[in-house]
Each structure stands twice: as structure tokens, then as C-alpha cells.
Amino acid sequence: MPKPSEASFDVVIFGSGPGGEGAAMHLAKNGKNVAVIERFHRVGGGGTHWGTIPSKSLRHAIFQVAEANRNPFLRATDNTFQPSFPQLRKAANAVVDRQVEMRRTYFERNDVTLYHGRGCFVDAHTVEVEGSSGARHRARANSFIIATGARPHQPPDVDFGHPRIFDSDKILKLDHTPQSITIYGAGVVGCEYTSMFRNLNAKVNLINTRSKLLEFLDDEIVDALSYHMRDQGVLLRHNEEYATVQGMDDGVVLTLKSGKQIKTDILLWASGRTGNTDNLGLEAIGIQPEGRARILKVNDHYQTTVQHIYAVGDVIGFPSLASAAFVQGRYAAAHILGKVDPSLSRNVPTGIYTSPEISSVGKTEAQLTADKVPYEIGHAAFKNIARAQITGQTVGMLKILFHRESLELLGIHCFGANASEIIHIGQAIMAQTGPANTLMYFINTTFNYPTMAEVYRVAALNGYNRLF
Ligand SMILES: Cc1cc2nc3c(=O)[nH]c(=O)nc-3n(C[C@H](O)[C@H](O)[C@H](O)COP(=O)(O)OP(=O)(O)OC[C@H]3O[C@@H](n4cnc5c(N)ncnc54)[C@H](O)[C@@H]3O)c2cc1C
Numbered sequence: 001m002p003k004p005s006e007a008s009f010d011v012v013i014f015g016s017g018p019g020g021e022g023a024a025m026h027l028a029k030n031g032k033n034v035a036v037i038e039r040f041h042r043v044g045g046g047g048t049h050w051g052t053i054p055s056k057s058l059r060h061a062i063f064q065v066a067e068a069n070r071n072p073f074l075r076a077t078d079n080t081f082q083p084s085f086p087q088l089r090k091a092a093n094a095v096v097d098r099q100v101e102m103r104r105t106y107f108e109r110n111d112v113t114l115y116h117g118r119g120c121f122v123d124a125h126t127v128e129v130e131g132s133s134g135a136r137h138r139a140r141a142n143s144f145i146i147a148t149g150a151r152p153h154q155p156p157d158v159d160f161g162h163p164r165i166f167d168s169d170k171i172l173k174l175d176h177t178p179q180s181i182t183i184y185g186a187g188v189v190g191c192e193y194t195s196m197f198r199n200l201n202a203k204v205n206l207i208n209t210r211s212k213l214l215e216f217l218d219d220e221i222v223d224a225l226s227y228h229m230r231d232q233g234v235l236l237r238h239n240e241e242y243a244t245v246q247g248m249d250d251g252v253v254l255t256l257k258s259g260k261q262i263k264t265d266i267l268l269w270a271s272g273r274t275g276n277t278d279n280l281g282l283e284a285i286g287i288q289p290e291g292r293a294r295i296l297k298v299n300d301h302y303q304t305t306v307q308h309i310y311a312v313g314d315v316i317g318f319p320s321l322a323s324a325a326f327v328q329g330r331y332a333a334a335h336i337l338g339k340v341d342p343s344l345s346r347n348v349p350t351g352i353y354t355s356p357e358i359s360s361v362g363k364t365e366a367q368l369t370a371d372k373v374p375y376e377i378g379h380a381a382f383k384n385i386a387r388a389q390i391t392g393q394t395v396g397m398l399k400i401l402f403h404r405e406s407l408e409l410l411g412i413h414c415f416g417a418n419a420s421e422i423i424h425i426g427q428a429i430m431a432q433t434g435p436a437n438t439l440m441y442f443i444n445t446t447f448n449y450p451t452m453a454e455v456y457r458v459a460a461l462n463g464y465n466r467l468f
Contacts (some may be wrong), residue, residue: 383395
């Protein structure tokens, strides 16, 4: 076997997703000699190829069609659009291609060496990459960042080879529009696909293994999501666990431990993710993956139990968001550079692209109550906002939680159209230090009219007027 080529770098990064990219760009721009190892033939990571970008592009395409079909002018002409799932998917693929091309140039322009192939530690300072052609390269470095992401968890008793049984990667290749679907697992991915398939007019059963949806969110938002899903016709079942999944020629039968049986055209398994740590050679260098193969032992600087080896993004578990992975990558890079900027915020907002969309930042009511913080609430319903009335997107609400004495913002929770954009106004004020983080900002600021941003003023006044 020919000897592998050898090269030395300051930092070697595993994975070109948001975690790896965030780290690589920060290190390269600060003069470090960086290599990124990517086992897929294109850069961008799961976030670009199987996660955020394809799912959000698909969602947008589905939403556009649903909106058009609800449009009274189109309805008056007795016309509707019925594009097939593959046609909608095509729109998503175009965005993926643009993203990949753009991200490839980032690596190129910043002189980051890209190795395409599977990386594996040989020892604590050397990795070996085996490319698809069989060529081997060795790279030595002072520091390493593991940003290998995660993949859908596949229990061995579910046959993912069956043409009607899908996980969140395989569903992107669905070649027809199903009449009905069962989604097993009501986490973020399960809830988002529930909304997408419902907007495609499929009958949707959402099976939740827990007692309520998305438990990390504020209760009022969770209640609103459950209400609106049911109102849209989704069959929601909580506290259920599967016994068997049986793929048949004409459908899939899900049998639950409670004895219930559900038969639909297809089934999407959306229950958990497994870290991409297999064959990385971690055990040999003293890093022990745990809990579905993730690297759970990292400190506040994202250092693993081996100090010069960092881990960021989905491979370290919660919150498993592209936004968080990118920031964690930048933070790990800054720590390697010895230049951590204390203003780099790690307060990650949640953005959940269900219908209605959900976004939040900061504490929930349950957390503030448990911590015995004296807080007050300001509410504003979208239906009372002029801009929402104009666009017709009146389903939604903004809720501001603030300290009733200092007026400091403690949490912001929103659902409704563009919630994930709207949240950032509140986040910007909440991130201010000292007295600049105040509810009064929204009361004393002139907002464009009509805008959705105005919802902050309405909610702030609502809360302020509750004080005595
Ligand atoms: C359906 C779905 C929808 C989502 N929607 C959103 C959303 O709307 N917003 C959001 O913020 N997040 C979303 N996410 C989550 C988001 O995609 C992930 O949090 C993000 O991609 C994690 O980034 P990462 O860099 O940790 O890993 P990834 O993006 O998964 O990248 C890891 C890379 O490492 C490579 N790799 C793995 N092992 C090796 C190895 N041994 N050698 C070399 N390379 C290797 C992989 O090929 C991959 O390219 C979604 C996820 C899914 C599944």
C-alpha cells in the first residue's frame, strides 16, 4: 500500500457544516493554517444537504402553494395549483446548489485546505483521511475541532429500506405526494414536517412519545401550537410508544404499545439523532462518545476531555441547531486563538418552522416561576396589528416577560408568520447590558407603521399597564 502524503497545520477540523465552517473562517481570517476534512463530496454539511436548507426551502415552496390556493382572487377563478412533491423538492435543490457554491468559495478564498474523505485520528496529534479513490493523506496539527454532526437515529427493528418508511434524510427523495402520513416523534423535525405535509393536504398523524409538544418552549406557545395543529386537522397523540412498524405494499402500519394501530401511505421516523462519531478513532485517544454516540463531555470552551481537541455542533447534542453550531465553532476557534470576545453571545434563540412559526429567546414562564423571579407579562395578538390584518396573517402572538421592578427583559416568545425574524428585535434589546435592557425601549421607540415590529410596542404597553 503506498505511503500517505503528509502535511502540518495549526488546526484540523472534521466536518464542513455550520460548526466546521464557523471555526475554519474565524481561524483562517486570524492567520492560522487550517485544514477541513469532509467525507461528503460537497461542502456545507448536513445543514446544507439534509437539514436546514432543503427542509426550509421545501417548506417555503409548499407554503407559497398553500397561500396561493387560499388566495380569494385565485379561488374566484376556480383554479388551484397542485404541484407534486418532486416538483416542490426541485425548488429546494436549486437553493442547495447555490448554498454549496457560495460556501465552497468561502473555503477557497480563505486558503483553507479541503480534504474530501473520511477522517480518523491516528494519534492525538495526527489524523488520516481516506478519499473515495483510496488515496490516503495524513495531517498533523496542534489543535482539532470535531464538527461531524449527527444523523437520524434508526432503531434496528424498523426497516428503513422499505420504500414507504422514511427518515428525515430519505424523505427529501420522496417521489410522490402521499395522501396520508404518520410522523413518529414530535420534536422540532417531526413538528415541522407535520405542518409541511398538512399544508400539502395530506392526512397527518403525529405520534408524540412525550406528554406535550416541544417541552422546552413556553407552555402558552406549546398550547397554541397544539391547538392550531388540531385545528388544521392533524391527529395528535401524546404519550405513545411504538411496538412495531410494518411496511406493506399498500401502506405502513404503526402498532403502538397502547394497542392502537394506524395505517397510512407512508411513515416518517423523526425520533432522535445519533452523533457521527463512529470510526473517528476517538476511543484510542481517550474521548468516549455516550448517549447515542455524542460527545457530551465538553467544557464551556467546547474542549473535550482531551484539551487540544474541541467538539461543536450537533455532535455535542442540544440545541442541535445550525445557528448554534456556527457560533460554537467560532467560539472554539476564538479559544484556540486565545482571543475569546466576551461579547460573543451564546444565548441561542429557537426558530421552529411549523405553521404557525415559533421563535423564542430567554426564559420561559415556568423557569421564572421556579426561580421565584417577580415577572410580568406583556401580550399582543397579531390579529390586532394593522400589518397582520393587511397581509391576512392574523394567527399569532408576541409575549414579553420582564422584571416587574427593573423592567429588564427576561424572555420573548412569539408564534405566527415570520416569528423567527420578529424575535430578533427583542433579542437585540435583551442582549444590552445594564439599564439598556429595558421594556421602555419598545414604549419610547417610534416603529414604522404598519409593520409587524409594532407588535412590540403593543405588547410592552400591555405589560406596563399591568404594573401597580
Ligand atoms: C430536517 C432538519 C431541519 C433542520 N432545520 C433547522 C433550522 O431550521 N434551523 C437550524 O438552525 N437548524 C436546523 N436543523 C439542524 C441543523 O441542520 C444542524 O444543527 C446543523 O447542520 C449542525 O451543524 P454541524 O456543523 O454540527 O453538523 P453538519 O451540518 O451535520 O455537518 C457535519 C459534516 O461532517 C461530515 N462528517 C461526518 N463524519 C465525518 C468524518 N469522519 N470525516 C469527515 N467528515 C465527516 C458530514 O459529512 C457533514 O458534512 C435541522 C436539521 C434537520 C435534520
